[in-house]
Every structure is written in C-alpha cells, then in structure tokens.
Amino acid sequence: MTYNRRVQYYETDKMQCTHHSNYIRFMEEARLDFLDKIGYGYARMEKEGLISPVISVDVQYKKPTTFDDIICIEVALKSMTLAKMEFGYTMTCRGEVVCLAKSEHCFLNKDNRPVSIKKVNPALFDLLCSKIE
C-alpha cells in the first residue's frame, strides 16, 4: 500500500534536511492509512477497546530529504501472531530509496493488559492475516 507524504517546513532542521525523528511519524501515518484502506481504521479499533502500541522501531536512513519533497512510503504488513504484528516500510523520493524501516506492535485492552487479538477481535485478526505480504 502506498502513502505519499510531503515534507513540511517545520519538519526540517538546521542541516536543512528532514529531521530524522519525523520518519517515525511518517511511519505511523502510513500504517494508520494502511488500516483505513483495508477497512478497519485505528480510531475504530480504539473505540472497540483494542490498542496497539509500538514496541520497537528499526530505521535505516539512506538519503536526506527536505522541505517540499514528496516521500513515497510503501508500507506492508510483514507478520502477525496472536500477540504482535510487524510492518515494513520502504520510502523513496524521486525514485531513490531514502529510508528503510520496520516497526513492531503489541495488542492491549483498555486497561493496558496484553490480549490475544484473535480472541478479542477475530474478524480483524483474519482481515490482517489476509493482508500479510
């Protein structure tokens, strides 16, 4: 799934490039866009009592980007278990890879206790499993 994101002025830094912390935010945007596109947005997940915090990120910065650049983010669900899921991200700009990343997410209920997504929301579990690449 593709998510295009224009770099904002306030996301650049003194090096005149996109500050590296913002890619973590772009990953979140692309991931939530992915959930929207498969038909189960994160706002709905949260309303139904399932939250999915980030438990790890791993980011390789390959080339700088800057204000006004459009970063094309390919996001894919890489794996699913009852306890966690993993996303992969390939970001390109003008045809060149600028960033490669992964993130892992667990599943908690509203009291912040780990739950099995398959038990709590089997429809969402099946939907997600069908989207693994």
Added chain:
Amino acid sequence: MTYNRRVQYYETDKMQCTHHSNYIRFMEEARLDFLDKIGYGYARMEKEGLISPVISVDVQYKKPTTFDDIICIEVALKSMTLAKMEFGYTMTCRGEVVCLAKSEHCFLNKDNRPVSIKKVNPALFDLLCSKIE
C-alpha cells in the same frame, strides 16, 4: 518566575533558527514550571479533576534564536477570574528580548464542562490570586 530552556537541534528549521511553533511549547513548559514552583503542579490538578486548556495565544517574535541558545523565559500570572486565567511571557536570549507572548486558559472538569475554579478548588484559586503580578 524564570524558566531557562536550551533550544534543541530538532527544534530548528531550514532557516537555521528555532521554528516559531516551538515557542508555544516553551510557553507551556514555563507555565507548568510556574505551577510546580508555587506548589500545585498540573499533574495534581488533573488528578483532582480540573483541567485547564489553552483558549488563546498571542505571540510576537522579536529576534531569532537557534540550536544551543538558552532562552530565559519570565512567566507571570497576569489575571484570574472564576472562568479563566492569563499568563504573560517575556523571553530573552543573551540579554535581548526574542519573544513576547500571552496565553489564556479556561477551567473544565473531567467531562470537559466549564467550572468555576473558586467553587471547585478554592485553595488553588486563592493560591493563584496571590501570585498575580
């Protein structure tokens, strides 16, 4: 009351200056530090069911600052009513005024309904009134 704040690298932008949006965040930091210093921190206010959202900000940017600069923020409570309070901020760097600002805040309960701070928390109301400059 004085709050000193070092500008971080990630707060600068492509113009090689502190991005203007960050001063709004510095104001919040200085205001919450003010509440800590008068002995009634915002975390405690929130735990007791009183929240105080920002209803306006007015910021005049006088001179740029950049990474590693220490901004000295003089924050003062300017006025109090039952329904809102106003803070004033004078920010200097190396003896020069860099930013002048004001912010207004209302009082809500946990259901986001306006409340009279005097009714809900008279001790805090009296404490704040005694700090008006």
Added chain:
Amino acid sequence: MTYNRRVQYYETDKMQCTHHSNYIRFMEEARLDFLDKIGYGYARMEKEGLISPVISVDVQYKKPTTFDDIICIEVALKSMTLAKMEFGYTMTCRGEVVCLAKSEHCFLNKDNRPVSIKKVNPALFDLLCSKIE
C-alpha cells in the same frame, strides 16, 4: 483558499485532543499551500533569496479536535505592505468553527536583512496584492 488537514495520532495529547501547538503548524501548511496554489511556492521564493519569517501569531481556540478529525482551513491573505503581509485563518470541523487565527510575516534576504518585497520581487508583490481578500 481551502486546505484540509487530518489530525494525526502524534498530534494529540493526554487530554485526548489535538495539542494546541499543532494549529500553528497547520497554519504554516495552509499558508504554504496557498502560495503553491497561486503559483509561487515558498521553496521557489527561498531559492530566489527571499525568506518570510513569522513575526506574530494570534490564535483563538474555539473547540477541541482530535485524532482522525479533518480540519478544514480557510486561509486568506488579509493585507500586504512593502515590509509585511498578514494571513487570516478560519478552521472548521464538521461545520463548527474550531479555531480562528492570524499571522504576520516580514520579508528578509539571505543575509537576514529586511527588504522591500516590491523592490526585490515586484512580480510576486503584484501577484500577492491581487489575492488580498
């Protein structure tokens, strides 16, 4: 001119609303989108040696917004002089006004010295003047 902006998860805070500092960033996005749409993007202005820092913002927060809300930002150029310009912003969400704001901007050259925009870039000055509402 209208700019629609979805609120991101990382822009919410502990009050479960959009943090007030982010509206300053939405204003920047809407303003730069305005410049793009009139055919003179900010990246081009900068490349040609004209920068236009924010010298003031004045923001009235009317209603909270939160994650996944789409904020509709009406941005208009309100006034132009040789030395500065002023933008006005009306932000609505689901038909209700959530935020009203203004910002002022000066004109500097690459050495951070004030310049007359009419002298330095008369075509841009005329273009901007024709867009005042």
Added chain:
Amino acid sequence: MTYNRRVQYYETDKMQCTHHSNYIRFMEEARLDFLDKIGYGYARMEKEGLISPVISVDVQYKKPTTFDDIICIEVALKSMTLAKMEFGYTMTCRGEVVCLAKSEHCFLNKDNRPVSIKKVNPALFDLLCSKIE
C-alpha cells in the same frame, strides 16, 4: 553519562503516554549532552565544518512513561571507526527500564560528503575513542 529528561505535556498522546517518536528526540538530547560533557559540543563541531547525521536508530519500547515522569537516560559511545560511531542508550524511570536504543552516525563535511573523522579532526577522534565503553 546520565541525562535526565522530564516528559512534557505536549509529548504525550491520546493513549496518555509519551508518544514513541519523542524517544528519538530524547536520544538526540542525551547524545548532544554527552558531547558537551566531554568538552566538544555539537555546535562547535558544526562550526568547524564536521556534521554527523543519524544513519540508523533501533529502539525497543519496554514500558510506557507519561507527563511529568523523569526519564534517566544512560548514554554511552559503543564504537568508533573512521566513518561512523555508535551510541547506546538505557532509559529508566522509577528504577525500571522503559526503553533501550542504539543509534549510528556518519561523518560529513559541509558539502555533505563523507570524510574520515581521523583525518579531518584527529583531536576529536582521539577524544571520542577515549570515551568508548
């Protein structure tokens, strides 16, 4: 080397925890504080024409933190080569590990070309090597 960082209100999110992207910023703060404390601040490095962008981050989120928490960040230089350096971070809050992280950084000159730090700034290279843990 230890760097203590209080979590700000604007760094929390709708989950009422510190948003995960901010830990990347805390890492930068701790790393720049490390350089200050060993007597070679990043502002000086930059002025002398050596920049050191982040080329990777790897972050494991262990426990949530929230507004007003003080995160104690232990930062250490883990390895140095002529082309890059690696930092490790152990973040604790109330005695519990909340986050473990690593970051890698390369060395560029003002034209964004890779340089050997040993060639360009042998004194800084030796100083950094003496701090490896």
